[in-house]
Amino acid sequence: MDIDGGQIRARNSLGRLTQSIVDDVGAAIVTGKFEAASMMPIEADLCTRYQASRSVLREAMKVLNAKGLVTSRPRLGTTVTTPDRWNLFDPDILRWMLRADISLSLLIEFTNVRLAIEPMAAELAARNADAAALQAVTDGYARMAAADEGHDDPLTADIAFHIAILEASGNRFLQRLKPLVETALTFSIRYTDSIARNEQDKLAAHHRVAERLRARDATGAAGALRQLLLDTRDLMTNRL
Amino acid sequence: MDIDGGQIRARNSLGRLTQSIVDDVGAAIVTGKFEAASMMPIEADLCTRYQASRSVLREAMKVLNAKGLVTSRPRLGTTVTTPDRWNLFDPDILRWMLRADISLSLLIEFTNVRLAIEPMAAELAARNADAAALQAVTDGYARMAAADEGHDDPLTADIAFHIAILEASGNRFLQRLKPLVETALTFSIRYTDSIARNEQDKLAAHHRVAERLRARDATGAAGALRQLLLDTRDLMTNRL
DNA sequence: GAACATAGGAATGATATGATAAATGCGTCA
DNA sequence: TGACGCATTTATCATATCATTCCTATGTTC
Numbered sequence: 001m002d003i004d005g006g007q008i009r010a011r012n013s014l015g016r017l018t019q020s021i022v023d024d025v026g027a028a029i030v031t032g033k034f035e036a037a038s039m040m041p042i043e044a045d046l047c048t049r050y051q052a053s054r055s056v057l058r059e060a061m062k063v064l065n066a067k068g069l070v071t072s073r074p075r076l077g078t079t080v081t082t083p084d085r086w087n088l089f090d091p092d093i094l095r096w097m098l099r100a101d102i103s104l105s106l107l108i109e110f111t112n113v114r115l116a117i118e119p120m121a122a123e124l125a126a127r128n129a130d131a132a133a134l135q136a137v138t139d140g141y142a143r144m145a146a147a148d149e150g151h152d153d154p155l156t157a158d159i160a161f162h163i164a165i166l167e168a169s170g171n172r173f174l175q176r177l178k179p180l181v182e183t184a185l186t187f188s189i190r191y192t193d194s195i196a197r198n199e200q201d202k203l204a205a206h207h208r209v210a211e212r213l214r215a216r217d218a219t220g221a222a223g224a225l226r227q228l229l230l231d232t233r234d235l236m237t238n239r240l
Numbered sequence: 241m242d243i244d245g246g247q248i249r250a251r252n253s254l255g256r257l258t259q260s261i262v263d264d265v266g267a268a269i270v271t272g273k274f275e276a277a278s279m280m281p282i283e284a285d286l287c288t289r290y291q292a293s294r295s296v297l298r299e300a301m302k303v304l305n306a307k308g309l310v311t312s313r314p315r316l317g318t319t320v321t322t323p324d325r326w327n328l329f330d331p332d333i334l335r336w337m338l339r340a341d342i343s344l345s346l347l348i349e350f351t352n353v354r355l356a357i358e359p360m361a362a363e364l365a366a367r368n369a370d371a372a373a374l375q376a377v378t379d380g381y382a383r384m385a386a387a388d389e390g391h392d393d394p395l396t397a398d399i400a401f402h403i404a405i406l407e408a409s410g411n412r413f414l415q416r417l418k419p420l421v422e423t424a425l426t427f428s429i430r431y432t433d434s435i436a437r438n439e440q441d442k443l444a445a446h447h448r449v450a451e452r453l454r455a456r457d458a459t460g461a462a463g464a465l466r467q468l469l470l471d472t473r474d475l476m477t478n479r480l
Numbered sequence: 481g482a483a484c485a486t487a488g489g490a491a492t493g494a495t496a497t498g499a500t501a502a503a504t505g506c507g508t509c510a
Numbered sequence: 511t512g513a514c515g516c517a518t519t520t521a522t523c524a525t526a527t528c529a530t531t532c533c534t535a536t537g538t539t540c
Binding site for chain 3: 016017018052053054055056059073074075076
């Protein structure tokens with residue numbers, strides 16, 4: 001962003017102008033730069049502020065409206081909604097929140113969601129998934145093992161493992177959590193790995209999940225994954 | 241909608257024009273009237289089809305894009321994304337899907353999500369919720385009991401009960417699932433209640449949850465809720 | 481004849497400006 | 511005093527035009 005006497009022009013070299021305005025205003029709302037439950041500047045002011053035409057600004061606002069960050073009414077203007085209306089399941093919003101401040105409490109809340117979701121996904125996967133889908137989980141583990149030897153990226157390997165389980169569940173809702181988990185795990189793993197941790201234990205825990213899945217042991221796989229996540233949560237809560 | 245020789249004009253008396261186009265095109269995509277993974281008509285054609293200016297049509301498309309239903313590129317046009325990219329956690333999309341055909345399998349998948357989420361919410365609520373939040377759960381039960389005597393609406397009372405538990409969890413992600421659960425439960429309850437069912441059993445199961453919550457019994461509350469949902473799921477799977 | 485450069489075309493992206501509709505407050509008139 | 515109408519403000523809708531992108535097809539060169 002180029003700051004120029006209070007005027008901000010989003011760089012249109014990086015992607016489209018509308019998208020960059022969505023990014024900027026969205027992040028500003030999420031980080032509290034526009035006070036919640038209060039009025040936004042009127043369209044015309046935002047236009048001059050971002051040096052954009054009304055159309056492009058309106059399209060950006062429509063997107064933010066779809067994400068639940070703002071509501072607009074004629075004559076009244078556009079208001080920022082209260083945080084409890086924000087759709088945390090939108091990866092954009094989550095990314096803005098996590099990027100602004102790596103809130104440990106938010107990561108713990110996210111881990112609690114994983115603790116609910118992932119064992120169920122493993123259970124469904126053990127029951128219903130086809131061989132190819134389970135192979136993807138094993139592949140994810142193989143990548144983690146390779147990363148441990150320095151032959152792969154540990155972050156993306158770990159994410160691939162957990163994503164593969166969601167995919168294998170066959171449940172469309174759980175599959176739709178992939179972008180969310182991907183976004184949040186990027187921050188979460190980076191955080192937990194920054195704490196001293198036994199990599200072998202972590203690897204073994206993941207292996208146990210993959211192995212139980214291959215054996216089609218629904219409760220075993222769910223239990224193993226649950227234990228893995230409980231350890232992760234403990235790691236975080238001990239830091240509070 | 242007024243059909244007029246292939247042209248459709250969304251009624252702008254009911255809400256805003258943009259919103260009605262989003263509704264119409266979104267529902268059309270979700271119900272397969274625009275073939276998935278294929279090109280949409282170009283902007284100009286959609287404009288004449290919906291008798292709308294390009295501005296409003298573009299704003300509508302931006303919203304659909306934000307929901308993950310379409311992607312647009314210059315020169316190439318707008319393409320419908322494959323269903324695995326649709327954000328089922330967007331209440332609009334879920335509503336369009338459920339309204340189009342009350343797909344039992346989708347409801348079962350949704351129940352599996354509830355089976356993962358709600359016991360965790362109850363557990364967190366038993367541990368952390370303040371008295372007022374727990375009172376809301378009890379109030380929800382009271383409404384269900386009143387509805388059983390004909391003094392309240394059974395559907396909204398049931399929804400209020402489950403929503404209150406999500407709210408009481410204190411977990412921002414789980415709280416964000418309220419609109420989703422509200423939308424899906426509207427269809428789900430309507431379906432299960434259409435099957436012969438013992439209302440007293442249902443009421444008693446809900447009572448057990450509320451009672452365990454008041455007692456701050458985390459595992460007890462989670463278990464009771466889990467049992468309630470297992471029964472619901474059985475009711476549905478038996479119909480497959 | 482094949483590889484590369486280039487010009488054209490078709491679609492979305494962005495801008496500018498005018499007209500319309502809705503919500504609110506204020507003033508006027510019964 | 512109270513109800514109604516009007517002006518004002520702001521979002522919403524419409525239209526016209528230019529910019530950008532990127533595929534396609536046509537040459538042009540080696």
